[in-house]
Amino acid sequence: AGDDLYGGTYRLFDKVLPRTGGLDFTYADTTDAASVEEALRPETRLLWIETPTNPMLTLSDIAKLSEMAHERGAVVAVDNTFASPYFQNPLALGADIVVHSTTKYMGGHSDVVGGAVATSNEEFHEEVKFYQNAAGAVPGAFDAWIVLRGLKTLAVRMRQHEENALAVAEFLQDHPEVETVHYPGLPGHPQHELAKRQMSGFSGMVSFTLEGGAEAAYAAVQKTRVFHFAESLGGVESLITHPATMTHAAIPREQREARGVTDGLMRLSVGIEDKDDLIADLDGAIRAG
Missing domain, CATH: 3.40.640.10 (Type I PLP-dependent aspartate aminotransferase-like (Major domain))
Known part of the structure; x- marks a missing residue:
């Protein structure tokens, strides 16, 4: 595995x-x-x-x-x-x-x-x-x-998830308080070419690491209003998650950090809301944190 x-x-x-x-x-x-x-x-x-x-x-x-x-x-x-x-x-x-x-x-x-x-x-x-x-x-x-x-609505939903996720990822990669962004649809992703070969689109999941580490991450998730702080993904609504203390809490720190799951990493399930609202929400939460 x-x-x-x-x-x-x-x-x-x-x-x-x-x-x-x-x-x-x-x-x-x-x-x-x-x-x-x-x-x-x-x-x-x-x-x-x-x-x-x-x-x-x-x-x-x-x-x-x-x-x-x-x-x-x-x-x-x-x-x-x-x-x-x-x-x-x-x-x-x-x-x-x-x-x-x-x-x-x-x-x-x-x-x-x-x-x-x-x-x-x-x-x-x-x-x-x-x-x-x-x-x-x-x-x-x-x-x-x-x-x-x-x-019945999978196709139309997935197209909107992808469109919004790409817009959010492009915004985050230029944000001064964001260290790294992970999204296969970005040309800078190390496996972008593989994604283009074996996928017909890049889906709606994005993760990013904040410069301020755990403190910045904890503060940001308390400030979002459009993104809900929750562990699931793939729904029409946008969610924000802190993997180190939620989805990957059972994995030993040394092991998860070796794979990039640090305390400053955030995961987004980008929904189908207006992308400008999503970007404004993230920007406000990151800066407020």
């Missing part, structure tokens, strides 16, 4: 599955094919890729890593939550399994909790379907209806 994982995935892989399922995980920098190749062992059965990652917005080359894993007999699963199926199709790039938190972009309105597993492999489909039935991981009818309703 990648070493830049969502905190909840890390807890599952590091704390739960080794104990309950006897599984052993090796972590590698999935942005570097050589690192992944070194980490793949003869007994490796699954390569787990999260791209773009939460919250650093780093990308992995799905096609290259899928080919490498398949040569060694491993199955490839991709967490596609940040991109959404509108902007990225991992199955078409060689992955075997795709997972989504339907709570996020697919539902799109912050009113449902759910997940989805997709595959084009009939054998995997039957295995997942059997396990779902046996384990009871079946969504309620109304929850399923909520997600299906969200899918």
Whole structure:
């Protein structure tokens, strides 16, 4: 698995599955094919890729890593939550399994909790379907209806998320109190060219680091009025999150800071509101902090 994982995935892989399922995980920098190749062992059965990652917005080359894993007999699963199926199709790039938190972009309105597993492999489909039935991981009818309703507006929502996120990212990269900005749609992003190859758009997630560190971050989240201070993402409303104390609090400080998740890092789920309102809100909060 990648070493830049969502905190909840890390807890599952590091704390739960080794104990309950006897599984052993090796972590590698999935942005570097050589690192992944070194980490793949003869007994490796699954390569787990999260791209773009939460919250650093780093990308992995799905096609290259899928080919490498398949040569060694491993199955490839991709967490596609940040991109959404509108902007990225991992199955078409060689992955075997795709997972989504339907709570996020697919539902799109912050009113449902759910997940989805997709595959084009009939054998995997039957295995997942059997396990779902046996384990009871079946969504309620109304929850399923909520997600299906969200899918009807997925395309128009994702286009607006992307437009607003790019505007916000461009504003932040020129802000005097912002140290770094992470958004695949910026030409300065180290994997911008990869994003253009394997994604049809750059989605609506942005992260940035404030010059003032933790103190500035804590102050800023108390001052936003359009951005709500909350942990989720992918809804029509804009959210601001402090990963170090929220989504990635379970990851040891040294480990998360090595991946860029410092106390000054903020994560934005950019909604579909007026982009000028979003920019003004962030500017006021950062300067007030």
